[in-house]
Amino acid sequence: MKRFGANYIFPVCGPPIRNGIVETNDSGEILRIIEPNSDFREIHSTQFFNGVIVPGFINSHCHLELSHLKGLKVKKPGIAGFIEAVTEQRESSHELISKSIAEAINQAYTSGTVAVADICNSASTLPHKQKSDLYFHNFIELFGINPDVAEKTFSHGLSVYNDFTKHYPESTSLTPHSTYSLSKQLWKKIYKHIPGQGKNIVSIHYGESKAEYEFLSTGGGPLFNRYTNANIPFLPPQGQSPASVITKYIPKQTQALLVHNTFASPEELESLNSWFNSLTLVACPESNLLIENSIPPLDSFEAFGFSIAIGTDSLASTSSLSMLNQILIIQKHFPSINFSTTLRWATINGAKALNIDNKYGTLEVGKKPGIVLIDHFDFTKMRPTEKSEAKRLI
Template identity: 30%
Template sequence: MSYLKFSADQIFTGTELLSDQLVLITNKDGSIIDLVAEENAGDDIQHHLGILAPGFVNAHCHLELSHMKGLIPEHTGLPKFILKIVNERHHSDELILNAIANAEASMIVNGIVAVGDISNNALSVAQKQLGNLAYHNFIEVSGWKPAIALPRYKNAIQVRAQFKSGNSTLNPHAPYSVSNDLWELLQPHFEDGVITIHNQENPAENQLFENGEGDFVSMYQAMNIDQTHFTPTGKTSLLSVLPKMQKARNILLVHNTESTPQDILFANQQAIQQNQHIHWCLCPNANLYIENKMPPIEMLRRYNVNITIGTDSLAVSVWHELKSITKNNQYIFTRNSFGRIIAMGYIQWRKSFTA
């Protein structure tokens, strides 16, 4: 059997940085055979500058919105950003499909091998069927008006049926966009499954649930959406909706820029009681673009939660997300801390995206 041998300035296993005196040995199809000391590796070693590492997992992506990159100004804040998405996302299928293909190609070039992709429609199906990357399809459902809960749910079922390859699950979009009626329709699909939800991306989300005020109230007024069905809970948005997801096996909370220690402790307690895996997915470049704010990474690490990385709809490189973390958080500039930061890009696919 023929072997390929690789060395680099550093080797990262997915959990730790190793010495630069090691050589990775694979067969010709790329399957890893061994990791040995350089003096035992023999000849024909290919040396690379930088870090030799496994492929990244992009835990949160919007392939279907790839065509909107750069169309919305920076720092609008989330409610205005959402209004822009709703009003400007509709373009020709040809334009959208080309953008999807280009975004996937860029992810591959940037070392991504697996993706958790948000899908509101089936436009990404054909690209995914090519099998270039491993996908979990998070079929997203939203509807703040109770009257549209059933048609939105039925549409999501139809969308999911079109995804023949990869795993597909039904998912609530966000606490501020799913009515109680829609939650009741979705909950039977959570049992022993994998779900994701946009979480606490903007201060207005907590305001809506705590006291019924804030920019999301203004957003729904601008959209002529009645809100009389909603009664504030007096709690943060996460404390209000996480109990609705108790039957899920794995939960991916995305963004978390406004999460508090109370939210984290509550989530940790529910995870223990319900035997769940709860992952906190960060998309720092999207947060900087929309809110000009970083997620509370130091606080999340202090509570030892599972942190993952996503690119959202604005970027295609997990490595660029990790670089933003290092740029905006000085504590990572040690060898050991840097290894922990890189590990955020390597969640276990089976553990996080399968039941």
């Protein structure tokens, strides 16, 4: 049995508890939440920490297999330039890729993450995940705008999907990359596959750039130039929008994570929220600022009542896999959003999006959500500071 106490405990499922204590068994399952009015015998042998205790974080969007691209050199601004840089610099030695993945998983673990929604284009992360105590939902991502290779692309994706389902049968999904990067032929193949897979969850890059809207609407712009310059055969779209693509090719019974939403309007997302049985908007603020020098209107999204979660994205577009770092960026850009709200986004909302809220996301008896300390906490403003770090306690 272990007991962890701090100045405040944020259970997420209820208000903060001042001088509260979390009692767990040796495997991390919560046995009791002890209120501060208990007598001294209740707090005997408790480890007390200066700071706040929170549940483990749910990283709702990551690309672990791109970890070797940390510090990626991007020559051109915007999403088209970023994609070009990733494509050009992605190839590397097996040793470097493997070492970088292992280090990234360890960084996520030690900084308080307990579950990761990870985008996979290959099985390179699989052996490392099997050694980790983290929970992974593996989104096997498909993209390819060339209609002539749709069958080959889908077959490769299905092969990777099968590799993962051998070890993660309930937490592996085939998913489209985005609204603009698939041919009609590839979309149709994914559409047929989605209803029969695992938990029927997809994760799609959505509204990440203005170029996405321009390309779908007119067939032109930076993405047109990117595909043309790469000599990729494709049929330019006309008269479409990201939302129209989603509702055409993603069944409404699907549990959907829309990632980024940097240039998506609340009204457009409201229509998609009505379309899907379950929709979560995933914010990756540091990545958005790096790639498009913009950040989605998270305060408006919250006011509209959307379910919001937080992801780090890959180390190609973020400085670390610390979820607390993403919270601090949100605090800086949206000072009116309180810490309890961003903590909800970083924990229980992500857990619900991945259907793992029976175990993760809140400090409740019977759960094994991970116990995380955030130090250097400002108790006057009730929020973490730039000096704060998140450290896993269990």
